[in-house]
Amino acid sequence: MSKKVLVLGEAREGALRNVSFEAIAAAKKISGGGEVVSVLVGDEVGSYTQELINYGADRVLTVEHPHLKTYTSDGYGQAFMAVVEQENPEAIVFGHTAIGKDLAPKIASKLQSGLVSDVTDIEGEGDDAVFVRPIYSGKAFEKVKIKEGITFVTVRPNNIAPLAKEERSGDVSAVTADIKNLRTIIKEVVRKSSEGVDLSEAKVVIAGGRGVKSEEGFQPLQELADLLGGAVGASRGACDADYCDYSLQIGQTGKVVTPDLYIAAGISGAIQHLAGMSNSKVIVAINKDPEANIFKVADYGIVGDLFEVIPMLTEEFKKVM
Amino acid sequence: MNIYVLVKRTFDTEEKLVISGGSIQEDGAEFIINPYDEYAIEEAITVRDAHGGEVTVVTIGGEEAEKQLRTALAMGADKAVLINTEDDLDEMDHSAAAYILAEYLKDKDADLILGGNVAIDGGSGQVGPRVADLLDINYITTITSLEIDGDTVKIVRDVEGDAEELETSLPLLVTAQQGLNEPRYPSLPGIMKAKKKPLEELELDDLDIEEDDCEPKIETVEIFMPPAKAAGRVLEGDIKDQVTELVGLLRSEAKVI
Numbered sequence: 001m002s003k004k005v006l007v008l009g010e011a012r013e014g015a016l017r018n019v020s021f022e023a024i025a026a027a028k029k030i031s032g033g034g035e036v037v038s039v040l041v042g043d044e045v046g047s048y049t050q051e052l053i054n055y056g057a058d059r060v061l062t063v064e065h066p067h068l069k070t071y072t073s074d075g076y077g078q079a080f081m082a083v084v085e086q087e088n089p090e091a092i093v094f095g096h097t098a099i100g101k102d103l104a105p106k107i108a109s110k111l112q113s114g115l116v117s118d119v120t121d122i123e124g125e126g127d128d129a130v131f132v133r134p135i136y137s138g139k140a141f142e143k144v145k146i147k148e149g150i151t152f153v154t155v156r157p158n159n160i161a162p163l164a165k166e167e168r169s170g171d172v173s174a175v176t177a178d179i180k181n182l183r184t185i186i187k188e189v190v191r192k193s194s195e196g197v198d199l200s201e202a203k204v205v206i207a208g209g210r211g212v213k214s215e216e217g218f219q220p221l222q223e224l225a226d227l228l229g230g231a232v233g234a235s236r237g238a239c240d241a242d243y244c245d246y247s248l249q250i251g252q253t254g255k256v257v258t259p260d261l262y263i264a265a266g267i268s269g270a271i272q273h274l275a276g277m278s279n280s281k282v283i284v285a286i287n288k289d290p291e292a293n294i295f296k297v298a299d300y301g302i303v304g305d306l307f308e309v310i311p312m313l314t315e316e317f318k319k320v321m
Numbered sequence: 322m323n324i325y326v327l328v329k330r331t332f333d334t335e336e337k338l339v340i341s342g343g344s345i346q347e348d349g350a351e352f353i354i355n356p357y358d359e360y361a362i363e364e365a366i367t368v369r370d371a372h373g374g375e376v377t378v379v380t381i382g383g384e385e386a387e388k389q390l391r392t393a394l395a396m397g398a399d400k401a402v403l404i405n406t407e408d409d410l411d412e413m414d415h416s417a418a419a420y421i422l423a424e425y426l427k428d429k430d431a432d433l434i435l436g437g438n439v440a441i442d443g444g445s446g447q448v449g450p451r452v453a454d455l456l457d458i459n460y461i462t463t464i465t466s467l468e469i470d471g472d473t474v475k476i477v478r479d480v481e482g483d484a485e486e487l488e489t490s491l492p493l494l495v496t497a498q499q500g501l502n503e504p505r506y507p508s509l510p511g512i513m514k515a516k517k518k519p520l521e522e523l524e525l526d527d528l529d530i531e532e533d534d535c536e537p538k539i540e541t542v543e544i545f546m547p548p549a550k551a552a553g554r555v556l557e558g559d560i561k562d563q564v565t566e567l568v569g570l571l572r573s574e575a576k577v578i
Contacts, residue, residue: 101446130542135444143544146540184459246499282571282577283553285553297553300554300556300575301554302560302567312561313564313568
């Protein structure tokens with residue numbers, strides 16, 4: 001059976017997030033030839049609609065309201081449920097982002113449906129779709145099927161390839177929703193992450209461990225990350241030693257990342273850290289200790305001092321880029 | 322203040338996984354309190370010590386989860402509840418787990434419910450928000466700071482690395498992110514006291530829950546290990562040459578830059 005699939009689109013700092021295009025590609029598979037409907041929620045979202053269509057959405061629905069300027073589970077929940085009531089979808093796809101993680105369980109609860117979160121791959125199509133997701137922070141994977149009710153998944157950023165972008169046309173219409181009784185008031189958002197590049201979505205991650213030795217020690221890593229358009233991450237050791245904020249931590253506790261390129265600098269490679277990064281496409285390890293565990297998962301390794309190697313690497317990249 | 326903490330028994334993060342007969346081998350493995358739930362327990366104890374009241378830790382599982390509940394009691398929780406589904410349910414998904422917890426909590430007049438933001442085994446992070454929705458109370462996920470002043474609650478939460486400051490009110494469910502606090506180790510007197518603290522065991526019947534209402538809506542059909550990575554190359558020679566070679570390899574062989 002072909003399905004009508006609702007996909008939540010997300011914008012960040014004035015641009016749609018890649019994961020929203022990846023979610024459309026996932027929805028296309030799940031739809032089995034049905035309809036993919038992107039949903040945009042916010043105070044002003046009109047400028048994003050065409051791009052979603054160009055990436056494969058058949059139709060876009062917008063829910064705009066002054067109370068939707070910042071995300072709250074109440075506000076977005078009411079907005080999304082208004083769309084669900086109008087459309088009666090057979091499937092829903094969110095990105096496995098801060099918003100997706102927070103909102104999806106609430107919507108699933110309201111719909112009394114299952115929810116397969118953090119999907120990294122989809123095998124088959126339509127009713128036969130099987131969802132692959134990491135368990136034990138990527139030490140293993142499971143394949144999950146829907147037994148009953150609607151198909152509801154969140155997809156992990158960077159894993160499902162978006163469809164080719166092309167000029168297409170599709171309907172855009174507004175859904176009105178009464179947004180009220182918000183129980184959470186957002187006071188302020190303090191930016192801590194590096195310039196615009198989100199760690200979980202970054203194509204390049206430069207991560208530092210205890211070998212970074214101090215807060216200042218992250219500076220050369222940041223310079224390399226900036227050059228490559230990537231983000232800086234850290235091991236638990238570096239966070240525990242107060243060299244950086246816990247929001248940078250990669251590992252079984254902390255973030256799980258799957259960038260195209262992961263450079264581990266001064267990280268020994270504890271099993272908990274490996275769980276958070278070992279599914280990266282290419283891993284480079286830089287460590288003074290040739291016996292360090294990190295070399296076992298690295299595609300390329302340099303035995304050396306990160307404070308010597310990283311700046312050299314930055315210079316070398318500057319030459320060729 | 323009436324405080325509840327939802328906890329899960331999980332594999333120790335040090336454990337290597339072995340799959341046999343289609344499932345993760347549990348024999349001989351070490352189990353712990355899910356690390357994110359430990360932050361929740363610590364926060365609950367801190368809130369109780371500042372505002373008074375009682376902390377009850379709740380888990381769903383088999384007899385063996387008693388050990389993790391005793392650890393929570395040794396840390397300083399007052400009471401523990403084990404909802405034992407071993408005899409009733411073969412499998413349970415997040416919707417069923419949330420339903421069972423919500424049925425248990427619905428007449429408890431909880432002011433504050435805490436849990437980890439995700440369990441390190443299943444990693445789906447659904448149960449907290451689902452429980453809050455079923456109880457029709459507000460929830461805030463991935464919190465790194467909690468301040469309660471009367472009915473007003475000031476929270477800082479981690480949003481993909483940024484810090485969001487917000488205000489809400491009780492009753493409330495929160496899920497803990499790393500950085501919220503430093504969980505204490507149980508003290509020896511704490512461990513001794515924990516042996517005498519109440520640990521109640523309930524089954525679905527005690528909660529008037531029908532097994533049919535716990536039917537899983539999703540199903541795991543296979544568990545597998547990621548393909549083993551081929552051994553990588555450790556470069557050799559002068560550091561400068563290694564760096565040049567690495568950049569070349571990343572561009573031409575790995576094609577990631």
